[in-house]
Amino acid sequence: MDKVELPQHPIFNVVAEAAAELSTDAYVIGGFVRDLVLKRPSKDIDIVCVGDGIALAAMVAQKLRHKPKVSIFKNFGTAMLRADEWEVEFVGARKESYREHSRKPEVEQGTLDDDLKRRDFTINALGISLNKENYGVLIDEFEGVKDMKRKVIRTPLEPGITFSDDPLRMMRAIRFASQLGFDVDPDTFDAITENKERIRIVSQERITDELNKIILSPTPSYGFKLLFVSGLLELIFPKMTELHGVETINGNSHKDNFYHTLQVLDNVAEVSDDLWLRWAAIMHDIAKPDTKRYSPKVGWTFHGHEDRGARMVPKLFKDLKLPLNEHMKFVQKLVKLHLRPIALVKETVTDSAIRRLLFEAGDDIEALMALCRADITSKNDNKVKRYLQNFDKVEKRLVEVEESDKLRNFQPVITGEVIMETFGLKPSKAVGELKEVLTEAILEGKVRNEFDEAFAFLLEKGKERGLRQVHSSNNN
Template identity: 85%
Template sequence: MDRIQLPADPIFEVVAAAAAELGVEAYVIGGFVRDLVLKRPSKDIDVVCVGDGIELAELVSQKLKHKPKVSVFKHFGTAMLRAGDWEVEFVGARKESYREHSRKPEVETGTLEDDLKRRDFTINALGISLNRHNYGELVDRFNGLGDMKKKIIRTPLDPDITFSDDPLRMMRAIRFASQLGFDIAPETFDAIIDNKDRIRIVSQERITDELNKIVLSPAPSYGFKLLFASGLLHLIFPKMVELHGVESIKGNSHKDNFYHTLQVLDNVAQVSDDLWLRWSAILHDIAKPDTKRYHEKVGWTFHGHEEKGARMVPKLFKDLKLPLNEHMKFVQKLVRLHLRPIALVKETVTDSAIRRLLFEAGDDIDALMKLCRADITSKNDSKVKRYLQNFDKVERRLVEVEESDKLRNFQPVITGEIIMETFGLKPSKTVGELKEVLTEAILEGKVKNEFNEAYTYLLKVGEEKGLEVVKTLSETEKGE
């Protein structure tokens, strides 16, 4: 039998000693074993005992020097404690049965064999013995080690039953394939296709949790291609599926925006682990199907897709149960602005255009530039190289103008309160118009964002509008 070298940490010996004292068998099982074999980092340890998992956890706590608190979940028959950097969960071996309209199993006490059978994939149905007579011995009843070597995702039992019982496992199969770069066994993938409609009984939160893990994969396009090929993507994210396909009129075709989006996503993944920047890549062209038009003279256009796409972001986030907070606003901003740097590349870059981009992007300018670089996906290598070199120029100008004008997240020094006090105004449309005129003047470089120069300009604009000055403020009075 294969033996696996456990990490040099006292937690494993302590669990072994506690199990021996209670007269029960104990095994480290599941994802920890998989990651240990694959040499992936892991801090979660699952311990299965053929007996009372909660009793074992409590004795382990007593034997550890720091006597960690044991969190008990009686309904599930599990207990959890922290030991150093490890989070250790204990459960008694069990077997499960499912009802048709629920992915929540009925659980009863079982053998180690029963517990391994209920695991989703063979690579997760591995155990390492913590028993004195065979400590460190690998328990591998379904050839999970062989599947790991072959880089295959496969279910221990009939995949139709596995996925029908718990349809979230279809998402997990694709997630593991995407994270690990594994293939899904043909019969397993066929079962995903056959059972895809069962995903409807799974909560959106659980689906999106798996989807986010796919998005965070090293090359997330692989996971999305599997979702598409299985038909799952059509059910969980139909708006993305609408990007798929090429339409031709009179020999003029547009590119397939689905595969373009996946390429942009992979490009972003090479330079950033930020989940929300990756979601910006997924959604940057999401409105192209709604804005697609064909014109005899210019061919295919997608005018306004960036603005329409930005307006779609809140509903898409709500439907996917993604957070409706600053992360959503970040994605919305990048979708709205993703064409702006590209437009600068195509023309003489004016300071005014640079100022406006800095003003609108604020602290997200670096993320925006990463997205825009990723968006260059032409098959013409010289064209890509030329565009990226032009982006280098734009980024240099961004740095120069930012250092000179400090416009990243700038606020005009003349506030609405100063405008109202100067002209004796109440909150009104006129105040907003004056603020807008000042902002435009600063962005155009007509005046500096400094009090004296900007205030003098305000007085001039007010005079042109026929406003009467009721109080002239000095720079020292502006903060009072």
């Protein structure tokens, strides 16, 4: 029997001692064992005992030097404690049965064999004994180690039953494949395709949690291609599947925006682990199907897809149960602005255009530029090289203008309150218009964002509108 060397930490010996005193068998189980075999870091330890998991956790806590607090979850029959950097969860061995319209199993006490059978994939149906007679021995009833060597995701039992019982496991299969760079076993993948409609009984929050993990994987396009081919993507994120396909009229074709989006996502993933920048990559062209037009003179166009896409972001976030907070606003901003740096590349870069981009992008300018670089996906290497060199020039100008004008997140020195006080106005449309005219003048470089110069400009514009100065404002 194969033995596995456990990490040098007292928690494993303490669990073994406590289990022996309680006359129960205990095992490290699941993802921790998988990651140990794959030599991946993991700080979450699952302990299964053939008996009372909560009682075992309590005794382990007594025996540990720092006497950690035990969190008990009676409804689930589990307990959890922290041992240094480890998070250790205890549960009694269980067997499960499912009803057709629920992914919540009926649970009863079981053997170690029962517990391993209920695991989702062979690579997670692994255990390491903590018992005196076979301490450190690897338990691998379903050839999970062999599947790891073959780089295959496979269910321990018949995959159709596995996915029908708990449809979230279909998402998890693709997530593990994407995270680990594994293939999905053909029979397992066929069962995902056959059971895809069952995903409808899973909460959107759980689906999105798995989707985010796919997005954060090293090459997220791989996971999305599996979702797409299986038919799951159409059910969980239909707007993204609408990007797929190429239409041809009079010999003119547009690119497949689905595969372009996946390439942009992978490009972003090479330079950033930021989940929300990756979501911006996914959504940057999301409105192209809605804005697609064909003209015999110019061919295919997607005019305004950046504005339409930005307006779509809040509803998409709401539907996907993503947070409707600053993360959503970040994605919305990048979708709206993603064509702006490209437009600067195509023309002579004016200071006013640079000022506007700095003003609108604010602290997200670096993220925007990363997205724009990722958006260059032409198969023409010379074209890509030329565009990226032009982006270098734009970024250089951004740094120069920011250093001289300090326009990132700038606010005009003349506030709405100053405008109201100067002309004796109440909050009104006229105040907003004057503030906008002043902002435009600063962005165009006609006026510096300094009080005296800006105030003189304000008086001039107020006079043009028939407004009379009633208060001599100053900057003190």
